[in-house]
Amino acid sequence: MTDGSLISPETSRTAAVRRGFRAALHATEIDTRLMGMLGALAIIWIGFHFWTGGTFLTPRNLWNLSVQTATVAIMATGMVLIIVSRNIDLSVGSVLGAVGMAMAMLQREILPEWIGYDHWAMWIIALAAGLLLGALIGGLHGFIIAYVGVPSFIVTLGGLLVWRGVAWWQASGQTIAPMDKTFQLLGGGSRGNIGGFWSWIVGAVACGLILLLLVNGRRQRGKFGLRLRPVWADIVLGALYCGVVLGAIGYLNRYFLPERVAAARGGGNIPFGLANPVLILIGVTLVMTFIATRLRFGRYVFAIGGNPEAAELGGIKTRWVVMKAFILMGVLVAIAAAVQTARLNAAVSGLGQSAELYVIAAAVIGGTSLAGGVGTITGAVLGALVMQSLQSGMVLVGVEAPIQDVAAGIVLVFAVALDSILKRRPK
Amino acid sequence: MTLTTEASRGVPLVEMRDIRVAFGGVHAVDGVTVDLYPGEVLGLVGGNGAGKTTLIKTLSGAHKADSGEIYINGERAVIETPRDAKKYNIETIYQTLALAENIDAPANMFLGREVLTRWNTLDDRAMEQAARHVMGRLNPMFQNLRTAVRSLSGGQRQSVAIARAVHFNARILIMDEPTAALGPAETAQVHNLINQLKAEGIGIFLISHDIHGVFDLADRISVMLQGKLVGTVNRREVTKDEVLGMIIIGKLPGTATKTELAELH
Numbered sequence: 001m002t003d004g005s006l007i008s009p010e011t012s013r014t015a016a017v018r019r020g021f022r023a024a025l026h027a028t029e030i031d032t033r034l035m036g037m038l039g040a041l042a043i044i045w046i047g048f049h050f051w052t053g054g055t056f057l058t059p060r061n062l063w064n065l066s067v068q069t070a071t072v073a074i075m076a077t078g079m080v081l082i083i084v085s086r087n088i089d090l091s092v093g094s095v096l097g098a099v100g101m102a103m104a105m106l107q108r109e110i111l112p113e114w115i116g117y118d119h120w121a122m123w124i125i126a127l128a129a130g131l132l133l134g135a136l137i138g139g140l141h142g143f144i145i146a147y148v149g150v151p152s153f154i155v156t157l158g159g160l161l162v163w164r165g166v167a168w169w170q171a172s173g174q175t176i177a178p179m180d181k182t183f184q185l186l187g188g189g190s191r192g193n194i195g196g197f198w199s200w201i202v203g204a205v206a207c208g209l210i211l212l213l214l215v216n217g218r219r220q221r222g223k224f225g226l227r228l229r230p231v232w233a234d235i236v237l238g239a240l241y242c243g244v245v246l247g248a249i250g251y252l253n254r255y256f257l258p259e260r261v262a263a264a265r266g267g268g269n270i271p272f273g274l275a276n277p278v279l280i281l282i283g284v285t286l287v288m289t290f291i292a293t294r295l296r297f298g299r300y301v302f303a304i305g306g307n308p309e310a311a312e313l314g315g316i317k318t319r320w321v322v323m324k325a326f327i328l329m330g331v332l333v334a335i336a337a338a339v340q341t342a343r344l345n346a347a348v349s350g351l352g353q354s355a356e357l358y359v360i361a362a363a364v365i366g367g368t369s370l371a372g373g374v375g376t377i378t379g380a381v382l383g384a385l386v387m388q389s390l391q392s393g394m395v396l397v398g399v400e401a402p403i404q405d406v407a408a409g410i411v412l413v414f415a416v417a418l419d420s421i422l423k424r425r426p427k
Numbered sequence: 428m429t430l431t432t433e434a435s436r437g438v439p440l441v442e443m444r445d446i447r448v449a450f451g452g453v454h455a456v457d458g459v460t461v462d463l464y465p466g467e468v469l470g471l472v473g474g475n476g477a478g479k480t481t482l483i484k485t486l487s488g489a490h491k492a493d494s495g496e497i498y499i500n501g502e503r504a505v506i507e508t509p510r511d512a513k514k515y516n517i518e519t520i521y522q523t524l525a526l527a528e529n530i531d532a533p534a535n536m537f538l539g540r541e542v543l544t545r546w547n548t549l550d551d552r553a554m555e556q557a558a559r560h561v562m563g564r565l566n567p568m569f570q571n572l573r574t575a576v577r578s579l580s581g582g583q584r585q586s587v588a589i590a591r592a593v594h595f596n597a598r599i600l601i602m603d604e605p606t607a608a609l610g611p612a613e614t615a616q617v618h619n620l621i622n623q624l625k626a627e628g629i630g631i632f633l634i635s636h637d638i639h640g641v642f643d644l645a646d647r648i649s650v651m652l653q654g655k656l657v658g659t660v661n662r663r664e665v666t667k668d669e670v671l672g673m674i675i676i677g678k679l680p681g682t683a684t685k686t687e688l689a690e691l692h
Contacts, residue, residue: 220552294548296541299530303538306527313489313525314539315510373529 033367037382040415041389048393056393059255063272065385065392066252067188067343070277071096071336072355073384076362077288078332080380081298081325083363084305086372087145087152089326091159092333092359095137096352097167100337103130104176104347107183123182130334137163138330142323160356168349177346187342188275190261196253196271202279203249207242214238249274277339281381284335289377291328301325305373361412362387367419386411438501440465440630441486441599446495448481455481456492457654463599463630468621470645470662471634473674477651479634480522483601486632487519488512499599513540518597522604522634524588528577532569533558535576536591561590565620582613589620600624603634618644638667638674652677 048056055061075092082089107126115121141159145152178184185192194202214234221228253271256262262270292298300321303311311318336355341347366383368375390411394404439462448456456478463469471479484490486497488509497504499515506512512519526535533554542550542557555572562569566586569579576584585608592600602621606614621644625631635641641648642662650657650673657673660680669680676687 223552290548296543296549299534299538299541299549302530303527303534306529307525309523310525310527310535310538313487313509313519313521315508315513316539373527 031376034376034379034382037366037379037386041382041386044386044389044393048389048396052393052396055396059251059253061392061396063252063255063275065388066278067275068392069381069385069388070275070281071340071343072358072362072388073281073381074284074336074339075329075332075355075359076366076380076384077284077377078325078329079359079363080366080368080375080377081288081292081301082152082329083360083368083370084372084375085301085322085325086305086308087322087325088360088370089141089152089156089159089329090356090360091141091156091163092329093352093355093357094160094163094167095134095330095333096337096340096355097349098163098170099130099134099137099334100341100351101167101170101176101347101349102133103127103183103338104179104341105170106130107180108176118181120182122180123186126180126183127186127338130338131331134330134332134334134337135327136330138326138328138333139323141330142326145326146319146322164349164353167351171347171349173349175346175348179342179345179347183338184342184345186276186280186338187340187345188277189343190257190272192276192342193272193274194276194279195273197273199249199253199271199273202274202282203246206245210241210245211238277343280335280339284332285377285381288332292377297321297324302373307373358384358387358408361408365412365415386415436464439463439498440467440500441632442498442501443482443486444496444498446482446485446497447493448478448485448490449493454654456485458495459651459654459656461649461656461659463632465598465630466625466628467647468625468631468633468645469659470641470648471632471651472636472638472641472648472670473651473657476653477674478654479651480603482651483519483603483632483634486512486599487517487521487601489519489521509539513595516596516598517601518592518595518599519601520588520592520603520605522607524584526576526584526587529575531575532562532572532579532583532587532590535587536561536594538591540595557594558590561594562586565590565593566616581608582610585609585613585617589617593624597624597629599630599632601632601634604636605633606635606637606640614640638670642667642670650674 045057075096079089079092103126106129107122111119111122111125137159141152141155144150144155179187214237218228218234253273255272256269257265257272262268292301300311300316300318303314303316304318304321308318311321337352340351344351362384363375363380364370364383365386366376366379366381368380387408390408391404394407399407441463442460443462444460446456446459447454459478459482461469461471461482471483473479481490485492485495486506488506488511491507497506499517504511504515506515506517509519527538530538533551536558537554542553544550558572562572566583569583569586576587579587585605589605605621606617609617618640621631621633633641633645645662647659648662648665648670649659650670652674655677657677658679660670660673665680672678672680672687678687
């Protein structure tokens with residue numbers, strides 16, 4: 001071919017380098033999708049940092065961002081499984097309102113008559129009741145969807161109306177505030193965090209777990225004689241993950257308590273450390289990832305999304321699996337409701353309004369396919385972080401609320417469009 | 428037509444008696460009786476909509492029969508779900524293959540019957556290893572087991588579906604158009620496999636449009652037409668034309684007139 005001689009040595013060398021880079025990337029088995037999202041997040045963060053004149057990437061703002069992301073991200077982890085199973089849940093915002101209001105009523109109006117205000121067990125009882133209520137509501141939705149056969153779009157659209165009404169009806173539209181002192185800790189704030197020292201401990205434990213998983217993975221694959229990642233790839237990955245975790249903790253730990261609060265605790269620079277909502281989010285993400293990838297239930301959810309008929313023929317009780325997914329969603333909404341009411345220190349009848357849109361958007365931006373069968377938990381959490389970063393950045397810049405919605409909507413459609421264009425391109 | 432050899436072969440592996448299935452007012456399967464012996468391939472043939480697949484779905488648990496009885500080794504069996512069928516070691520390779528395209532080959536092979544660790548979590552590595560073991564026998568060229576089924580070739584998908592049946596030690600194997608999507612080399616491979624499984628004493632229902640393939644493999648041939656059983660014949664005692672006559676005009680060998688047979692061509 002004459003074309004061969006036309007390629008200059010430079011281009012073929014860069015092509016070789018690129019190929020080498022791709023091969024290296026492939027060897028680490030890193031999800032390129034996830035990398036793309038992290039890249040997008042970096043662009044958003046750096047962009048807003050300059051646009052806001054250097055306030056976006058401060059420890060204070062990132063700390064706030066981490067807390068604000070928690071509620072949407074917690075719900076998005078459940079929404080992934082719902083969407084993967086070829087369903088949708090439009091009711092999560094309203095259920096959050098109804099469950100949040102119920103937990104607020106319980107601790108302000110009902111329980112104090114028995115155990116008094118600010119009892120140590122107050123938050124436990126209120127939270128447990130909320131989780132139960134969330135599970136029941138999710139179970140009801142799931143039952144109607146799976147066993148009666150009404151499409152999830154319709155059932156949860158009805159739920160969106162019903163539970164918003166129930167949220168109002170419980171307190172006749174009144175605002176219930178403040179929350180019990182023990183309950184408030186679930187929402188973060190100056191007391192609802194674990195401080196600098198324990199944040200480092202969490203970071204150290206996370207690093208330990210990362211290394212353990214990598215080593216264990218190698219050993220297991222070796223034992224079964226399966227293909228191993230190159231050792232260098234594992235070392236690079238381990239160092240990278242640990243570096244990111246410890247770096248994030250170190251940076252967030254530079255956000256200190258206000259002087260007045262710090263003075264009461266001995267003065268000086270006392271770091272907030274990780275906020276309780278963030279810890280809850282980390283826990284939820286780990287548990288949900290475990291459920292989605294290591295348990296039969298998770299495997300079945302994906303199989304149903306990929307081919308419902310094959311799942312049925314494989315002997316899977318598909319209806320029960322779908323119902324369980326909705327129960328799980330209800331529980332996660334209840335956790336988010338607890339965090340949200342505790343953070344606001346109040347329950348209002350509009351609590352969680354239009355949260356469903358942000359939750360679905362987070363899952364979809366995070367790579368969940370509305371056609372079913374595809375999605376990851378970490379992707380959804382990152383998606384929530386992207387959405388929240390945009391919103392938070394625009395607030396800092398001073399963009400008006402309606403324009404924020406315009407931007408969020410455009411980003412959502414753009415992200416999904418980009419994804420489908422990239423997917424269509426031959427590999 | 429009665430088969431003299433039946434009595435000497437003892438109890439059939441499967442006996443389906445007077446099976447009926449109706450969709451609305453349409454009798455998809457209308458009082459069909461067939462049986463299958465160990466180490467035998469029974470070809471089940473007929474035109475489109477003859478009711479072959481529906482009949483066999485009542486045995487694999489994918490569809491409940493409206494009436495009729497199924498006997499496995501002479502004992503009455505109740506099969507209402509795919510789980511029930513698997514209890515009787517009935518494995519099915521569906522025409523659609525019934526694979527979830529978004530998960531990998533081992534996950535599909537073990538779908539609904541996953542190997543678990545002692546903590547009740549999925550033992551993906553054990554499943555991958557088992558899949559490699561079976562695949563080494565069925566399709567040694569197929570190595571990239573951990574990719575989603577979506578990106579596999581037709582032949583590879585087929586071997587995943589077959590591997591599922593083979594791994595779980597089927598005693599009764601239902602193959603619905605197992606070679607419809609395959610090229611000549613892969614078809615030959617499946618034919619070899621059928622003969623191999625037959626030699627191991629497995630009873631096989633082979634559903635096919637391809638009368639030549641059926642003639643190569645089957646010991647007996649049951650023909651269905653419009654939901655009814657036309658008849659069951661010994662492959663050695665009939666010609667392809669006679670079977671074609673059964674499929675198209677529903678006449679048993681020897682009963683069709685010369686002009687009717689001539690019209691077939």
